[in-house]
Amino acid sequence: MLNVAEICPATRALGPGVRAVVWVQGCPFRCRGCLAPNWIPDRPARQMTPDELAATLLGDPRVTGLTFSGGEPMAQAAGLAATVRAVRAVKDVTLICFTGFRLEELTGRPIAEELLAEVDVLIDGRYVAARDNDRGMRGSDNQRVHHLTERLRGHDFTGGPRRAEIHVKDRDVLLVGVPPSSLTAAWHTIGGGRT
């Protein structure tokens, strides 16, 4: 069973093309300045089976890729790996995964490697506010972009302007993407807590 903090069925703010995004609940790291502090506690959120999550991620026909973030995806690696396999049984999507672990901390760990086997691009490492350069899809420039396959090799993950979208759902708002610092500051000023 997966413990899911939030789902965005379609966005252009977290990687190339239209992507469905999953943020998992719970992270063992407590990076100062984390954009998603509500998703750090390891508490029950939305409980979903991999098949249920896969069906949700397949809901928008424009989607060509998935992005996993959090929270810490590697803390739920087995369930997320099963989710990707279920999605790919229907549609050949690419997968970008953020993690606070460094790749070297994950290799040799069978459950983490189960998810790594499905990942096309891994963005690794803790967020360091002092290294936030306001560029690309990394939260801070100590984080590394690993192309574990060739499928998204042509996309620039480290440069270019940041992208973010504000999604309105029911009576809630969701900030999707790696926002520029000016937007992050404004978001916190108005009391937004979700990214």
Ligand code: SF4
């Ligand atoms: S690893 Fe990511 S989600 Fe976890 S505390 Fe750091 S910035 Fe937040």
